[in-house]
Amino acid sequence: MAQNPFIPFNRPWIDETEIAAVSEVLASKWISTGVRVREFERAFAEYLGVKHAIAVSSCTAALHLSLVVTGVGTGDEVITTPYTFTATAEAIRYVGAKPVFVDIDAHTLNIDIANIEQAITPRTKAIMPVHIAGLPCNMDALRDICRNHNLILIDDAAHAIPTEYKGQYIGTLGDLSAFSFYANKNITTAEGGMITTNSAALAEPLRKMRLHGIDKDAWARQSQRSIWRYDIAMEGYKYNMTDIQAAMGLCQLMKLNKQQECRRNFAQIYQTELAKFAEIKTPAAPDNPSEHAWHLYIIQLHTGNRDEFVESLRDANIECSVHYIPLHLFQFYQEQYGYRVGDFPCAEAAYERVVSLPLHPGLTEMDVHLVIDTIRSLMKNP
Ligand SMILES: Cc1ncc(COP(=O)(O)O)c(C=O)c1O
Structure with a gap:
């Protein structure tokens, strides 16, 4: 019997558009964070209808920074699902907090909302739901629980582009949302991620924290006379996205x-x-x-x-x-x-x-x- 053609589980959709866009960045010689990253952030925010989008090096970085910027730290607890990739819980551990697992709903495979409240303790600071496979969690219920218990809602939206919940995109409904552009995701930049938020108070420090806590990145310093002068405004990380990745991301967003x-x-x-x-x-x-x-x-x-x-x-x-x-x-x-x-x-x-x-x-x-x-x-x- 003739063998079927091979059907791969997943393949990124990459064609001449991405190749041309990446080549253009390489030819420009400005290959790290610059104008393409800003364009990608603007286009991503506009697509979702969210006020701020901050591009980073991965969704894991996005989750980590979201916890840091909201002050989740040592000894705190973050409620999440055991039915996820390790990155979700790993990011919680990065800040010294404990991932507290809550079982899933057998039908949706998302965190079971009915089990969340009994897992809340005085140490609970945040809930980190995952929209598994791209199926939205019940955001109304999650937002109510967070409001009633004064918790931060950081959704792991690695699978959720473009997921809509009651007509609004995921990425507009949590305090912060973290997207992945890893090679197998619906939009890819090979590696990459995005944080979205409607809070200017959270977006502003995030833009510094993703690049060593520096007040102005090299692209922003180009127009100043002393191009070399910068300040370290806060503790930071090496989580910036490059223009090579962002050029790819812009093409992917168009598709x-x-x-x-x-x-x-x-x-x-x-x-x-x-x-x-x-x-x-x-x-x-x-x-x-x-x-x-x-x-x-x-x-x-x-x-x-x-x-x-x-x-x-x-x-x-x-x-x-x-x-x-x-x-x-x-x-x-x-x-x-x-x-x-x-x-x-x-x-x-x-x-x-x-x-x-x-x-x-x-x-x-x-x-x-x-x-x-x-x-x-x-x-x-x-
Ligand atoms: C649910 C979930 N969260 C987080 C991540 C981490 O994404 P990244 O590889 O961009 O850090 C993944 C990656 O596959 C994921 O599936």
Whole structure:
């Protein structure tokens, strides 16, 4: 039998546009933080409809700076989900705070809002929800909890560009939101991130903190007579974005609507076709006017062995992944906090059953149907 063409799990959408934009920056010889970063920040803020966007070197850096600027520190607790990439909890640890995990909702795979209040203690300073796969968390409920308990809301929006919650983009609703432009994200700059906020009081120090706490970066100093003179205004970090990355980011932002159309279309085909299989639970989709970013398409298997399923697809030249191994199952988090198997049953049950299928704008509808047909051939009750 002829082998299927290889269907990759993910591929960034990069073409001549990015190559030309990056080449232009290289030719200009101004390759670190400069005018392109400012343009990217403005365009990103304008797209979302948020007052401030601060470009940084990664989402991990964005989460870290968001905690620093809001004064979260040693001995504090930050409530988050165990069903995420390690970067979420890692950033909390950077400031000496403790990640306090709250189990997920089995249907949405997002943090279970109903379990949050019982995890709040006098040490709790912030809540850091993650919009898993691009599905918005219940922001109304999260904002209410934060308001009632005087907590900071920092959302990990690594998957959530462009996610809408009740008609407003994620990135406009938390005190601070952190986006990722890592290679596999819906917009990529290879590595990179963005912090968004409507607070000028938070944005202003963030612009300094991302580059050593310097009051004016080299681009801003160009027009002054003593180009070399600057002040260190506060404690800082080396978290700036380069113009090479920002040039790429600007091109990616221009393609965002088009790529979202592709993702939405492919996800809709998966939703319709896979819902016909009794063995598969298709992902939760939000009600209009909320909108899923479809960064990941995560199904859950009701029966059968997940690992064997992934391997069978791999044998058929279809690359899949698994999101996520819950953080409390990792040795490091168990040693640090005494977390054990059984602590977060919904996260564990999901982990045993989830498979992330290929979803990216490089696919064709034929590829998506090929994935579905291959899955059908693996089902006992097709
Ligand atoms: C949920 C989540 N948060 C944070 C990150 C970290 O992003 P970055 O690699 O840009 O630091 C990722 C990266 O995959 C992620 O999936």
